[in-house]
Amino acid sequence: MNIALADRPLWLLSWLVWRLIPGRGAVKLAEFSFTELGSGLDMLAAVEETPRREMRARYFQHALDELRHSELFRNRARAVGGSGGRAEAVLDDLGYIDSHGIRGKTSLFQQLGEREFLAFVWVAESRAAQQFGVYIDLLGTDPSTKEMFNNIARDERFHIAYSRAELDRMIAEGEGRAASWAVLRVRVRRLGEAWLRFSRVLGDVMSGLWLGIIYFIGVGPFAWLARRTERPKLGLLPVAAALPPRELAWEMG
Amino acid sequence: MSRYVLGLSGLYHDSGAALLCDGKIVAAANEERFSRLKHDSSLPVHAARWCLSYAGVKIEDVELVAWYEKPLRKFERILVNQILEFPRSFTAFRRSTFSWLTDKLWVRNRLIKELGVPASRLVFGEHHRSHAASAFYASPWTDAAVLTVDGVGEWATTTLYQGGGEGLAARSELRFPHSIGLMYSAFTAYLGFAVNDGEYKVMGMAPYGRPRFVDEIRRVFRLGDDGAFEVDLDYFSWHWSATDSFTEKLVALLGPPRFPGEDFDPKRPEDQRFADIAASVQQVTEDALVGLATRLHRDTGQRRLCLAGGVALNSVANRQILLRSPFEELFVQPAAGDAGGALGAALWAWNEVLGGPRVDVGLVPGLGQASPDEQTGEMLSDLKAHFERLDDDTLVERAAEDVADGKVLGWVQGRFEWGPRSLGHRSILADPRRADMRDRINARVKYRELFRPFAPSIRADVAHRYVDLPAGGEQPAQWMLLVAPVKDPEILPATTHVDGTARVQTVYEAQNPRYHRLLDAVEARTGHPALLNTSFNLKGEPMVSSPVQAYATFKRSGLDVLYLGNFRVERGGVDG
Numbered sequence: 001m002n003i004a005l006a007d008r009p010l011w012l013l014s015w016l017v018w019r020l021i022p023g024r025g026a027v028k029l030a031e032f033s034f035t036e037l038g039s040g041l042d043m044l045a046a047v048e049e050t051p052r053r054e055m056r057a058r059y060f061q062h063a064l065d066e067l068r069h070s071e072l073f074r075n076r077a078r079a080v081g082g083s084g085g086r087a088e089a090v091l092d093d094l095g096y097i098d099s100h101g102i103r104g105k106t107s108l109f110q111q112l113g114e115r116e117f118l119a120f121v122w123v124a125e126s127r128a129a130q131q132f133g134v135y136i137d138l139l140g141t142d143p144s145t146k147e148m149f150n151n152i153a154r155d156e157r158f159h160i161a162y163s164r165a166e167l168d169r170m171i172a173e174g175e176g177r178a179a180s181w182a183v184l185r186v187r188v189r190r191l192g193e194a195w196l197r198f199s200r201v202l203g204d205v206m207s208g209l210w211l212g213i214i215y216f217i218g219v220g221p222f223a224w225l226a227r228r229t230e231r232p233k234l235g236l237l238p239v240a241a242a243l244p245p246r247e248l249a250w251e252m253g
Numbered sequence: 254m255s256r257y258v259l260g261l262s263g264l265y266h267d268s269g270a271a272l273l274c275d276g277k278i279v280a281a282a283n284e285e286r287f288s289r290l291k292h293d294s295s296l297p298v299h300a301a302r303w304c305l306s307y308a309g310v311k312i313e314d315v316e317l318v319a320w321y322e323k324p325l326r327k328f329e330r331i332l333v334n335q336i337l338e339f340p341r342s343f344t345a346f347r348r349s350t351f352s353w354l355t356d357k358l359w360v361r362n363r364l365i366k367e368l369g370v371p372a373s374r375l376v377f378g379e380h381h382r383s384h385a386a387s388a389f390y391a392s393p394w395t396d397a398a399v400l401t402v403d404g405v406g407e408w409a410t411t412t413l414y415q416g417g418g419e420g421l422a423a424r425s426e427l428r429f430p431h432s433i434g435l436m437y438s439a440f441t442a443y444l445g446f447a448v449n450d451g452e453y454k455v456m457g458m459a460p461y462g463r464p465r466f467v468d469e470i471r472r473v474f475r476l477g478d479d480g481a482f483e484v485d486l487d488y489f490s491w492h493w494s495a496t497d498s499f500t501e502k503l504v505a506l507l508g509p510p511r512f513p514g515e516d517f518d519p520k521r522p523e524d525q526r527f528a529d530i531a532a533s534v535q536q537v538t539e540d541a542l543v544g545l546a547t548r549l550h551r552d553t554g555q556r557r558l559c560l561a562g563g564v565a566l567n568s569v570a571n572r573q574i575l576l577r578s579p580f581e582e583l584f585v586q587p588a589a590g591d592a593g594g595a596l597g598a599a600l601w602a603w604n605e606v607l608g609g610p611r612v613d614v615g616l617v618p619g620l621g622q623a624s625p626d627e628q629t630g631e632m633l634s635d636l637k638a639h640f641e642r643l644d645d646d647t648l649v650e651r652a653a654e655d656v657a658d659g660k661v662l663g664w665v666q667g668r669f670e671w672g673p674r675s676l677g678h679r680s681i682l683a684d685p686r687r688a689d690m691r692d693r694i695n696a697r698v699k700y701r702e703l704f705r706p707f708a709p710s711i712r713a714d715v716a717h718r719y720v721d722l723p724a725g726g727e728q729p730a731q732w733m734l735l736v737a738p739v740k741d742p743e744i745l746p747a748t749t750h751v752d753g754t755a756r757v758q759t760v761y762e763a764q765n766p767r768y769h770r771l772l773d774a775v776e777a778r779t780g781h782p783a784l785l786n787t788s789f790n791l792k793g794e795p796m797v798s799s800p801v802q803a804y805a806t807f808k809r810s811g812l813d814v815l816y817l818g819n820f821r822v823e824r825g826g827v828d829g
Contacts (some may be wrong), residue, residue: 041289047632047801056635060801064808078514088513092447098290105288105298204351211347215339219346223339231337234431235481236413236548242422249376249606252361253325 011134026081030090033073038102040066045107065155119182122163129156260599262321263297264357266449269592270300273599276612280304281620281671283592285795318370319602321594322380326407338493345495378598380406387597388559389416391614392584398555403562404434415553420605430492431484439498440534445511457705459535460752461519462528470537480548517704539573546578556581565589568736568756575723582725587732588672617764618676621669626818629800639825653774656684660813665803674733675788677768679796685785690747697811701792709748712772712782713759720757733758
């Protein structure tokens, strides 16, 4: 194990996830594919939205990297997970990126502005590099996946370097306090997002529980009654009102 | 003073927005073109805002905002069905009730909050009426029969209308769970493709097979003499399952399903079986649609048919309707699926709620966003691209030269298309005379399944020389919604499918002048005013919208050259 002491809890958690839960590794790769795709789309939006034209080429290069990573993760998820597995189901889920909050209705750049966006890139890429470092160490028995993470980690170093350089430039130009605040706000927001993700999982469990109770206690008796009523008619049914009254246009039902 | 109506669709799949000014289309766009999420189903906020900004109006200037369906009636259908299917509907109940209670039921509030729509101006159409309106009021006809067929709306899965001066009169309907669209989607899943995405892949796979499973499929999807049909619900599970659409009984009948993502090789017996099933499903679907059209003709006596709903995107079936039903002419609106419901809702609100006069809506291929050349040039320069700016004449000549030289072009011109088809505004173009072009583009440019065919764009005045277009099919052919037998497959082999047909797009100068000129220039070099035309995207992604997206896709694909407005871009620059 060649990883720092601070990363060992992550290593242990990852080891448990990848080794002990069958198919989880492939699902994780599929999820990474969407995360990278979301980042790629955000970077492309930044190319279009930045007022600093000199940043466009960097953002664009970064976007191409992320989109390539997405494809690498996708292919690797398929290779590791095989056909018809859970990873395939994740990859086929067209709503995944939206339903998992990877991408919002406005681009990250619009939400954060240039300074905070760069702080976000630096924090997120540093964290990803740390996480991928753990995987590289962990995946000794899977050289192909390890090699893929190695390749991606090389790109991450460029992303960390240019975003850090931009933050340093801001500091040198007298915006040190603003840059530090931006990094702090990003870190706090990431904590908040982690809490929201946890809350969401908890909420799903609780709502599932309540809806389960409602279903079996509330829906059950109706179902019993419904079975005794006539089933909907088959075939082409005449429509009661050929033209619905205009005033019904304002009704939702 | 101009009167504006905004139509919106979404929260199921393929959301969209369309803006009318005095009954004419000003702007229309699928949400996915802005969010970059394929088949984006979220509230079409981006698309709506863009439509308004394009027209230079505010939401307060809009007389009515029309949502494409009745959410409460839809929720009622879902609840009733889950009660009927107790207790196996548990998972579906948990999932759908959660999404309805937390999101879909509040569409009115969300539209008020997120778009600022005044509540008094918000109206709700009916799902199938919106589809019907999208076809009938966009058609050039004042009287026509209208058939809408899709998965499901509120309750209806199929509706028969008569359209005339008084509006759209519904005559009869088929109700959930009996649905052609859901049956086709269930077989899409059985054949290993994603539902609400891979249906056209089933259509593309069908010609590799023989319809030897028709009897089996007719046993589970029974066609009546009066145009009606009935699904044997023991074989399908869309009415009670949240995740699956067919049951083990169907597997026992037809054999194991195809795993998603597997290669398809029709020479393998197992893959041949899948192709035979695809061919059978396609044939049964065509029979069902012809039966419905025949019934509708009998009921209305009309000779013209407007077709809408997701099933109307089945270009092979559209040909069969023209050939085998008594209708003489067919109209299909380019966004026949749910995104098109936005246009339909707007047209319904204008014609039937406001009582506005019926006008030519001005339907053209490009109704979406365009980018000014100045911005494109600035962006290319900032990205250190290898590009040159050309005048109009030189641009067309150079593009034609590239095509004749065997290059694969990215072609981004004017406003992006309305609907799922690429119609010469956001296209990948190549020489259809080269037999190897299909495999080359599938494998090295778009990275998609090798069995999938490509479509030809042909100048409308000479299309009859190349394909056997059925009489009355002029309207769907211009939107690439009609398949026709190719007269000489050796002339355009890259766009001729294995069964000797092509899903042709006929190109008119009035609608698409630059693309029409390109076809002229191509003819001067190759002898044929024809191009291989496929959507400008990579597998799993929506079509490109902006120059940045186009350039990024260009860099990630095996395209040889990119035409972005008046710029010709070659490889090089950032990331080579």
